Amino acid sequence: MITVSEDTAIIGIAELRTDIGTVLKEIEKHSVIVTKRNKPIGVFLKYEEYEKMKNAVEELEDSHLGAIAKKRNERKGKKVITLEEAERRVGAR
Numbered sequence: 001m002i003t004v005s006e007d008t009a010i011i012g013i014a015e016l017r018t019d020i021g022t023v024l025k026e027i028e029k030h031s032v033i034v035t036k037r038n039k040p041i042g043v044f045l046k047y048e049e050y051e052k053m054k055n056a057v058e059e060l061e062d063s064h065l066g067a068i069a070k071k072r073n074e075r076k077g078k079k080v081i082t083l084e085e086a087e088r089r090v091g092a093r
Contacts, residue, residue, distance in 0.1 A: 010035055
């Protein structure tokens with residue numbers, strides 16, 4: 001395992017197979033990038049870090065979708081239909 005920065009290490013998949021215990025300990029200190037043939041294939045990180053990242057992405061998505069909805073709502077002269085009407089038109093209901 002090679003530490004590349006204070007919060008990231010890299011490990012090859014072959015080493016991972018033989019030394020998973022060390023990797024699990026390293027996750028407490030920093031993220032561990034798993035490589036196969038010197039190409040990244042995955043990342044181990046603390047669950048709390050994963051949750052933070054997931055929540056940040058969801059907030060960004062919500063913000064972006066909210067901005068799109070606001071722009072659509074501000075359009076003048078555009079016909080708006082309900083969800084039920086859209087579903088009926090495409091045969092979903």
